[in-house]
Amino acid sequence: MKNTVNILITLALLAGTANAKWWIFGKSADDVEIKYLTINSVSADESGKKITLFKETLQDGTVKIKGKAKAGKNQIGSVRISLDDKATWQEVKAAENGAFEFFFTPEQGKKYVFLLEATDTTGKVNKVDETRKEIEVSAENIRGKITEVLDAMFEAYNKEDAVRFISYVSENFAGDKAFLELAAKKDFNALNNINMRYTISNIASGSGKIFASITFNRMVFVNKTGRSSTDGGTTEFVFEMDGGKPLLYSMKQPLVFGLSDADNVATGEVIGNTASNLELDETGDLNYGTSVTFSNPDRSSYTRTYIFLDGSLESENGFATVLIGDIGVDIMHIWIKSGVESKVISGKSLSQVTLADLTSGTWNSTNPAATDVSVGKVYGFKVGSSYYAIEIESNNMGDPSFIIKIRVKSF
Amino acid sequence: MNPKILLTVPLLLLCSAASAENDFHMNNEFSLNYNKVSGPGKSASSLTENLNYLEVLNLNGGGRKSGWDYNYNLGLKATDDERNDIKTVLLTNLNGVFRKNANTVSLGDIFESFSQYTLATSLKGASYKYAKNGGRAPEITALFGYAYPRWDSVWKEPLTRTVARRAYGARAKENFSDSLSAGLSYINVKDTGRVNAADALYDSYNLALDLNYNPFPGLTVAGEHSLSDYDENAAGVSAKGSATRIELVGDADPSRVSLEYEEVQPDFFSALGAAVSDRRKVKTKWRYKYSRHTTFNSGLLWYRNNLPGSSAADTTQSWRPELGMAVKKIFSARPYSFADFSYKFDRKFGSGSSQADHYLNVNYRDRFAGLDSDSNLGYTLYKTEADVRDASEINFNTSLNSRQEKGNWVLKPQLNLGTWYSDDELTGYTDKIYEYSLGLGAELPGKNITSDLRLGQNVLKKEDAASDDSSRFFASLGAYWRTKIMKYDSTVFLRAGYNGFDFSTSSRNFREKTVTLGVNTQF
Numbered sequence: 001m002k003n004t005v006n007i008l009i010t011l012a013l014l015a016g017t018a019n020a021k022w023w024i025f026g027k028s029a030d031d032v033e034i035k036y037l038t039i040n041s042v043s044a045d046e047s048g049k050k051i052t053l054f055k056e057t058l059q060d061g062t063v064k065i066k067g068k069a070k071a072g073k074n075q076i077g078s079v080r081i082s083l084d085d086k087a088t089w090q091e092v093k094a095a096e097n098g099a100f101e102f103f104f105t106p107e108q109g110k111k112y113v114f115l116l117e118a119t120d121t122t123g124k125v126n127k128v129d130e131t132r133k134e135i136e137v138s139a140e141n142i143r144g145k146i147t148e149v150l151d152a153m154f155e156a157y158n159k160e161d162a163v164r165f166i167s168y169v170s171e172n173f174a175g176d177k178a179f180l181e182l183a184a185k186k187d188f189n190a191l192n193n194i195n196m197r198y199t200i201s202n203i204a205s206g207s208g209k210i211f212a213s214i215t216f217n218r219m220v221f222v223n224k225t226g227r228s229s230t231d232g233g234t235t236e237f238v239f240e241m242d243g244g245k246p247l248l249y250s251m252k253q254p255l256v257f258g259l260s261d262a263d264n265v266a267t268g269e270v271i272g273n274t275a276s277n278l279e280l281d282e283t284g285d286l287n288y289g290t291s292v293t294f295s296n297p298d299r300s301s302y303t304r305t306y307i308f309l310d311g312s313l314e315s316e317n318g319f320a321t322v323l324i325g326d327i328g329v330d331i332m333h334i335w336i337k338s339g340v341e342s343k344v345i346s347g348k349s350l351s352q353v354t355l356a357d358l359t360s361g362t363w364n365s366t367n368p369a370a371t372d373v374s375v376g377k378v379y380g381f382k383v384g385s386s387y388y389a390i391e392i393e394s395n396n397m398g399d400p401s402f403i404i405k406i407r408v409k410s411f
Numbered sequence: 412m413n414p415k416i417l418l419t420v421p422l423l424l425l426c427s428a429a430s431a432e433n434d435f436h437m438n439n440e441f442s443l444n445y446n447k448v449s450g451p452g453k454s455a456s457s458l459t460e461n462l463n464y465l466e467v468l469n470l471n472g473g474g475r476k477s478g479w480d481y482n483y484n485l486g487l488k489a490t491d492d493e494r495n496d497i498k499t500v501l502l503t504n505l506n507g508v509f510r511k512n513a514n515t516v517s518l519g520d521i522f523e524s525f526s527q528y529t530l531a532t533s534l535k536g537a538s539y540k541y542a543k544n545g546g547r548a549p550e551i552t553a554l555f556g557y558a559y560p561r562w563d564s565v566w567k568e569p570l571t572r573t574v575a576r577r578a579y580g581a582r583a584k585e586n587f588s589d590s591l592s593a594g595l596s597y598i599n600v601k602d603t604g605r606v607n608a609a610d611a612l613y614d615s616y617n618l619a620l621d622l623n624y625n626p627f628p629g630l631t632v633a634g635e636h637s638l639s640d641y642d643e644n645a646a647g648v649s650a651k652g653s654a655t656r657i658e659l660v661g662d663a664d665p666s667r668v669s670l671e672y673e674e675v676q677p678d679f680f681s682a683l684g685a686a687v688s689d690r691r692k693v694k695t696k697w698r699y700k701y702s703r704h705t706t707f708n709s710g711l712l713w714y715r716n717n718l719p720g721s722s723a724a725d726t727t728q729s730w731r732p733e734l735g736m737a738v739k740k741i742f743s744a745r746p747y748s749f750a751d752f753s754y755k756f757d758r759k760f761g762s763g764s765s766q767a768d769h770y771l772n773v774n775y776r777d778r779f780a781g782l783d784s785d786s787n788l789g790y791t792l793y794k795t796e797a798d799v800r801d802a803s804e805i806n807f808n809t810s811l812n813s814r815q816e817k818g819n820w821v822l823k824p825q826l827n828l829g830t831w832y833s834d835d836e837l838t839g840y841t842d843k844i845y846e847y848s849l850g851l852g853a854e855l856p857g858k859n860i861t862s863d864l865r866l867g868q869n870v871l872k873k874e875d876a877a878s879d880d881s882s883r884f885f886a887s888l889g890a891y892w893r894t895k896i897m898k899y900d901s902t903v904f905l906r907a908g909y910n911g912f913d914f915s916t917s918s919r920n921f922r923e924k925t926v927t928l929g930v931n932t933q934f
Contacts (some may be wrong), residue, residue: 036663174685190789199490201514213560223831223844230455232457271574271576272572282764381428
């Protein structure tokens with residue numbers, strides 16, 4: 001750690017020496033130049049010709065223009081700014097080194113055509129037209145803008161358009177934009193028929209950032225297994241303004257984007273999150289449980305039972321009596337060991353089941369626990385103080401020889 | 412403070428402000444949605460059946476009273492579709508901002524972004540800021556509030572009740588010179604009111620120093636160092652940690668170079684900030700504009716977890732170099748031609764696993780005889796030991812778009828074709844996806860009508876006989892008419908869609924039909 005910090009500090013000091021332009025190649029140093037120019041902290045180089053600002057995100061309702069002019073060996077004599085396309089000019093006080101700062105309070109809905117003129121002591125002037133920017137303070141509520149960006153992000157994600165999706169992510173993305181970009185690409189390779197919708201529950205803005213809380217629903221198909229998953233919940237985003245455009249700054253669990261690298265993409269979890277945190281594992285499958293196959297080539301001689309704790313399948317003599325495992329499955333029944341409790345979870349797929357579904361409501365301990373083993377049925381189990389849920393993935397209804405696949409999720 | 416005061420005070424102030432109205436805007440959207448889902452596999456649908464409604468209202472305004480400039484926002488949402496919201500009626504926004512000279516008071520939904528590690532989320536409460544432009548006086552912010560994600564959590568609505576996360580804090584920022592500024596932030600968080608027995612309750616604080624330094628034009632050095640101290644009483648954990656990030660950005664044509672370093676200790680905790688704990692990260696990026704038409708991008712990201720003092724688990728390290736090039740007018744005779752190429756390598760090892768993934772992507776855009784074309788070819792190679800993932804994937808997408816004017820109509824036909832091919836060496840199976848869609852956008856600019864019709868199919872073919880093939884046929888229509896309703900700018904919209912999902916296991920088949928009719932009004 002110390003070595004790395006030392007290296008970074010050394011680099012900064014080296015960079016700070018006079019005329020240390022180690023990243024500039026082929027640049028002329030004569031003439032009058034605007035070395036840097038920021039409009040509300042956004043570099044003029046990085047912003048487009050038109051800059052739209054939102055009153056709610058302006059600090060103290062003002063636009064702050066900061067920059068520095070340079071004229072090779074000469075000094076900067078004057079700096080002037082026009083906000084009406086050269087019709088009038090305002091003198092701006094510049095420091096000896098050419099640095100200047102300028103504030104104005106914009107009127108909502110009015111368009112300002114900004115130009116900057118810097119003159120050195122020999123009368124040379126910068127390329128004024130290259131500084132031209134149209135600045136407008138939108139009358140639109142920031143909520144509309146956030147809706148627009150979220151619509152575009154959800155659409156790009158639904159269409160698996162990684163380039164468009166990542167264009168709405170800030171370079172300062174707290175989890176790191178590089179992680180999110182690769183995670184989105186992995187998501188798109190692992191999933192198809194992504195169908196997500198959202199509605200906004202809360203918006204708050206200030207200090208150049210905007211917070212959005214949303215309720216979402218989604219259905220995805222997993223390429224690896226051909227299975228679908230449906231779930232929903234509430235999550236939160238933070239956007240930061242960049243040249244009048246909100247860009248994604250951070251996301252929390254439950255994630256809706258970047259499911260393949262949740263550890264590096266999510267920076268926190270929504271308070272009171274009751275949704276399942278859907279994630280894609282390194283095999284490209286969803287993490288919502290383990291697939292278990294019950295097969296019984298000769299029903300009369302033995303059956304298979306399953307132990308939740310270690311995920312093992314056991315052979316047991318007889319049928320309908322579960323002594324070693326926690327549950328046994330055949331084409332029409334789910335059998336349980338004495339002491340195991342069960343419940344039916346209706347109207348939800350396994351990926352939608354949360355701990356709250358299991359900690360509330362009543363349990364029963366009668367055997368069989370269920371007499372419906374059709375595809376899509378979901379059941380909850382309580383073994384001691386541990387909770388589990390299963391979903392029937394497939395049932396070939398073979399008698400006496402059957403193959404039944406279930407997916408198991410522990411909580 | 413009683414959380415209900417959070418609601419009452421801004422409401423009263425908002426009513427008072429509204430009585431001296433200067434500026435008032437409304438945006439209202441009401442829609443009726445009818446969904447029908449049929450088929451034996453209908454439980455997999457994410458739609459709510461039958462008729463439901465969604466009403467979203469937002470009021471905002473501003474003005475000046477007694478020397479104070481003010482702005483306010485009020486948002487409401489109503490729905491009978493639990494998938495849109497678990498509550499039938501909810502307050503989505505309540506916020507008032509009052510400014511006089513250098514003083515700003517915010518009430519209700521407040522978002523004072525102190526720094527990444529201390530405060531980067533919204534609160535329901537109050538904040539005060541003193542900020543004087545142009546001088547050397549420090550900028551001071553103080554706040555108090557609750558980090559409830561929703562307003563109905565404030566009055567402990569059973570359906571949306573959460574742990575009460577109370578926060579207070581302050582920040583001072585000083586511009587020491589034109590090129591150097593620094594901020595000191597403190598935030599204190601205390602959780603109360605456990606909802607579930609396993610809920611973690613934190614009692615914590617974060618202290619952070621951040622700085623921004625421009626040693627000379629075009630070079631920016633920014634950084635933050637934060638300390639945290641927390642007690643968590645469910646697991647009985649108390650810990651202190653720190654997080655540091657430093658960023659150097661050199662930005663002057665033709666290059667932009669950035670170098671980032673971040674270290675977040677395993678015990679660092681930020682209840683309201685944004686941090687990924689137990690991570691050391693170094694990242695470099697270089698963008699170089701070689702000519703007016705050619706730009707190169709390169710980057711390297713390295714990170715590791717399991718920093719000293721962390722768990723006994725193995726360390727995971729990752730290297731992610733990348734290289735890219737974008738060329739405009741790649742063929743001089745083709746002014747609209749554009750190509751970009753990128754290669755990313757993702758090497759990750761440790762914790763008993765070793766992964767090396769390669770991503771290659773080529774994109775080409777051009778215009779041929781009035782047709783805009785956009786084609787993308789991607790190749791991904793996944794290699795994860797041992798016996799986890801060993802697969803190569805190729806995807807290709809191409810689209811053709813055009814814009815034709817026929818009388819009063821503007822027509823925008825579109826064709827999309829796509830395929831995805833995955834060869835999994837571990838299982839020996841090859842899976843394929845085929846996609847096509849046809850679209851037609853039709854606009855009547857004189858009548859302010861726009862519409863978009865789209866239909867297509869996605870087919871997943873699984874080689875593994877034990878896995879289902881699947882197919883989705885879809886059709887959608889969206890039509891929008893901008894008009895005036897009671898003198899107000901409005902948009903009437905109709906959206907209809909059909910999805911037919913078919914699987915090898917026919918018991919999974921289902922159909923979705925959806926129609927939405929709505930109107931958006933604003934002034």
